Amino acid sequence: MNFNNILNAIAEQDPEVFEKVSERRDVIKNFTRKVSLVALPFAVGSLFNKAYGKSTDIIIDTLNFALTLEILEAAFYNQGLASSSLAIPASDRPAFVTISTHENAHVAFLTNTINSLSGTPVSLASFTIDLTAGGAFADVLSNYSTFLAVSQTFEDTGVRAYKGQAANLMGNSAILGAALQIHSVEARHAAHIREIRALAGASVSPWITGNQSGITGAAGTAVQPSYNGEDNTTQAGVNIATIKSGAVALNANSASEAFDEPLDKAAVVAIVTPFIH
Amino acid sequence: MKQSFEQTQDELAVKNFSRRNFFQMAGGLAGAGMLFAACSKSSDTTGPTSFTLTNNDTGILNYAYALEQLEAAFYIQVIATPYSGMSGGEKTLLTAVRDHEVAHREFFKAALSSSAIGSLTVDFSIIDFTSRTSVLSTAMAFEDLGVSAYNGAGPLFQSPTYLGLAGKIVSVEARHAAYLRDLVTPNSFATNADGYGLDFSKPPSVVLMTASKYLKTKVTSLLP
Numbered sequence: 202m203n204f205n206n207i208l209n210a211i212a213e214q215d216p217e218v219f220e221k222v223s224e225r226r227d228v229i230k231n232f233t234r235k236v237s238l239v240a241l242p243f244a245v246g247s248l249f250n251k252a253y254g255k256s257t258d259i260i261i262d263t264l265n266f267a268l269t270l271e272i273l274e275a276a277f278y279n280q281g282l283a284s285s286s287l288a289i290p291a292s293d294r295p296a297f298v299t300i301s302t303h304e305n306a307h308v309a310f311l312t313n314t315i316n317s318l319s320g321t322p323v324s325l326a327s328f329t330i331d332l333t334a335g336g337a338f339a340d341v342l343s344n345y346s347t348f349l350a351v352s353q354t355f356e357d358t359g360v361r362a363y364k365g366q367a368a369n370l371m372g373n374s375a376i377l378g379a380a381l382q383i384h385s386v387e388a389r390h391a392a393h394i395r396e397i398r399a400l401a402g403a404s405v406s407p408w409i410t411g412n413q414s415g416i417t418g419a420a421g422t423a424v425q426p427s428y429n430g431e432d433n434t435t436q437a438g439v440n441i442a443t444i445k446s447g448a449v450a451l452n453a454n455s456a457s458e459a460f461d462e463p464l465d466k467a468a469v470v471a472i473v474t475p476f477i478h
Numbered sequence: 479m480k481q482s483f484e485q486t487q488d489e490l491a492v493k494n495f496s497r498r499n500f501f502q503m504a505g506g507l508a509g510a511g512m513l514f515a516a517c518s519k520s521s522d523t524t525g526p527t528s529f530t531l532t533n534n535d536t537g538i539l540n541y542a543y544a545l546e547q548l549e550a551a552f553y554i555q556v557i558a559t560p561y562s563g564m565s566g567g568e569k570t571l572l573t574a575v576r577d578h579e580v581a582h583r584e585f586f587k588a589a590l591s592s593s594a595i596g597s598l599t600v601d602f603s604i605i606d607f608t609s610r611t612s613v614l615s616t617a618m619a620f621e622d623l624g625v626s627a628y629n630g631a632g633p634l635f636q637s638p639t640y641l642g643l644a645g646k647i648v649s650v651e652a653r654h655a656a657y658l659r660d661l662v663t664p665n666s667f668a669t670n671a672d673g674y675g676l677d678f679s680k681p682p683s684v685v686l687m688t689a690s691k692y693l694k695t696k697v698t699s700l701l702p
Contacts, residue, residue, distance in 0.1 A: 295665045303668065306675035364645045367632070371641065374633035381629045382676035384645070388652035389659075389668035389677070396660060396667075406574065407657040408650055437643060439588045441581050447554065449580045458574065459581035460646040 260376060261320035263369040266466060267380065268311040268323055270362055273477040274355050275304040276330045281352075286343040293397055300352075300390050307383055314376065334475035337423040349398050350416045354424040356391035357409060358464070358472055360384060361427070365463035388461070408458045426472050430464070432457045528696035529595040531682070535640050537701055538631050540595045541682050542644065543586035544697055545627055548689055549620055550579040551600045556617070561610040568661070572617075575654050582647055589643075599694040618662050621655035622670065624648075626678035627685040634682075634702065652677065 278301035281287055282294075289297060315322040332341050332351070341347045363384035370377040392407035398415065399405050405415030412432040414424050434442040434456035441456035451459075464472075531537040531544070553576035560569060587594050606612035628648035635641040656667035671677055682701040690697065 296667070299665065299668060303671055303675035306673065310674045310676070360649045364642070364649065367641055367645050368638035371633075371635075371638060378629065378633045378679055379674075379676060381632045381645070381648070382679050385625050385629060385648055385652035385677040386668055386671050386675055388649035389656035389671075392653035392656035393660060393665075393667040396657065406571065408574070408578070408653045436585055436646065437589050437639075439585050441585060444581060444584045446580055446584055448558070449554070449577055451577055451581055455574065455577040456581060459578040459585075459650055461649040462646065463642065 257318045257320070257373070259369055260373055261315055261318050263366050264311050264315050264318075264376070265320065265323050266366065266469075267363065267383070268308065268315065269328075269477065270359055270469070270473065271304055271307040271311060272323070272325050272328065273330065273473060274359065275301070275308050276325065276477075277332055277351065277355060278304055280332060280342060281348055284342040287348055288345050289348075290345075296393055296397070300393075303386055303390070307386075310379070310383075314379075328477050330477055332476060334423070337475065338420060346401070347420065349394060349401070350414075350420050350424065353391060353394045353398060353405070353416070354414065354427050356387055356394055357414075358427045358469065359387040360391055360461055361464035362466075362469040363387065364461065365465050365469070406458070409461065410454050411457050426468065427464075430462050433460065433462050436460055527694075528698060529598075531595075531697065531699040531701055533700040533702075535635055535637050536590070536593050537699070538634055538644075538682075539586060539590055539640060540593070541631060541686075541699065541701060542628070542647070543583065543590060543594060544598060545624055545685070545689060546579060546582040546586055547598045548600060548692055549624060550576070550583040551598075552602065552605075552616070552620060552692075553579050555602060555607055556613055559607045561608055561613045563610050571657065575617075575657075578650055578654070582650075595697075598697070601692055601694045604691070614658060614662050618655065618658040621651055621658050622678060623680075623685060623688055624651040625655050626680040627682070629677060629679035630681045630685065631701075 278297060281289070282297055282301055312322040312324070333339050338347050338351050341351050363380060367377065367380065367384070370380050395405045395407050395415075403415045404413075409428065409431045412425075412428045412430065414421055414428045416424055432453070434440065434453050441459060442451055442453045444451040444456070529540070529544070531541050553572065557569070557573050557576050564572075605616050625648060628644050628651060632641055632644055632648070635644065659666040659668075659670075668677075682699050686697055686699050
């Protein structure tokens with residue numbers, strides 16, 4: 202991410218940001234040249250906090266909520282990749298390395314950002330992680346099919362969770378922008394896991410059809426709360442399912458696929474609490 | 479007139495969204511229709527040859543509408559004239575992508591109503607629709623561009639409702655992007671993310687410069 206752009210973006214919204222954070226504008230303008238890449242989220246966040254103070258509380262709360270989800274996802278992929286009893290095919294392993302790297306990077310990014318806003322980030326040590334969710338996914342770390350089902354559900358849920366929180370970050374366009382950039386990466390992950398599951402015979406596409414998880418049996422029942430509401434076909438009063446244009450005639454399935462739906466915080470907490478508490 | 483429009487928009491932005499509100503806003507804009515008309519060089523019988531995107535939420539929605547028009551037109555052509563060697567699975571999923579993009583296009587057209595810019599004329603002369611490589615690489619570029627566009631535009635919205643609607647669409651574009659990246663290069667679904675695990679994000683000015691290569695209609699933007 203380009204932090205020069207972020208500072209410039211803030212300056213466009215708030216031309217006085219440079220004055221707010223320092224009386225020496227040149228120091229700030231040269232700021233990103235002098236700070237190492239890894240330290241940037243922290244340092245930039247410090248600037249935000251200095252400039253905007255208490256208005257960041259809702260943002261910190263929201264980032265900690267996101268961080269909780271990322272900690273769960275990172276733990277899931279870290280343990281999955283490390284599990285000697287989980288037979289991840291060699292052809293699929295690179296994808297999980299990619300996803301794991303992203304989730305761990307999201308944890309670091311959000312942790313640094315919260316710290317730099319003078320908030321207190323939650324951490325893995327704050328939680329008990331139970332990837333079996335109390336036994337609902339008892340073989341998640343030894344049965345690749347179960348692992349994939351949980352992976353898909355985590356990614357699809359993550360997409361819905363970020364979507365549901367976006368408005369809470371509108372007070373800081375730079376942080377909102379970064380959250381959106383995480384949100385779409387989670388959607389890319391979800392699509393790929395779905396491709397893997399489809400190749401293995403599951404009835405899924407890279408996108409979500411209706412409120413169907415494509416996960417069968419007890420696991421399907423267990424994950425259903427992550428998919429409820431995805432079958433919405435009316436957007437801002439427009440009935441998408443009845444759209445006809447040229448050779449294209451939409452229906453309930455394609456209309457639901459075309460729009461992903463948000464989940465509010467309470468729904469997400471209910472979904473993830475069996476895994477992380 | 480511009481001031482009264484902005485006041486109207488501010489009032490609407492704090493209300494819960496409903497279609498009625500959307501059309502109230504559209505009605506407000508219709509009164510200010512010259513915002514668009516004044517910028518359109520509609521001197522021939524085929525309709526306007528240019529549109530201007532205003533620097534406000536309506537402009538951002540029209541920006542999205544323009545990009546969705548481009549994507550929909552592309553996939554309609556892809557399915558109408560399949561590249562040689564298109565597998566059954568590819569045809570099924572690319573048809574689904576087409577339908578999603580048409581859904582997005584028609585959604586913005588209906589929601590923007592009288593505030594919508596008109597139909598854009600595309601220029602796909604640099605795409606070889608008979609070539610799998612040409613089509614899939616273009617599709618991947620369009621999807622990545624779409625993701626970067628929504629990510630860059632999201633923080634520009636004044637209205638949380640519009641932010642939410644754009645959010646519902648961008649993750650579907652990201653799913654498309656992942657699928658197409660994997661078709662072009664296996665396991666590349668998200669390898670474009672940076673060291674923080676963040677996806678592409680580009681301001682409208684940069685996105686439109688790229689999109690203009692595929693448009694005969696000139697889209698001028700007052701957005702950042």
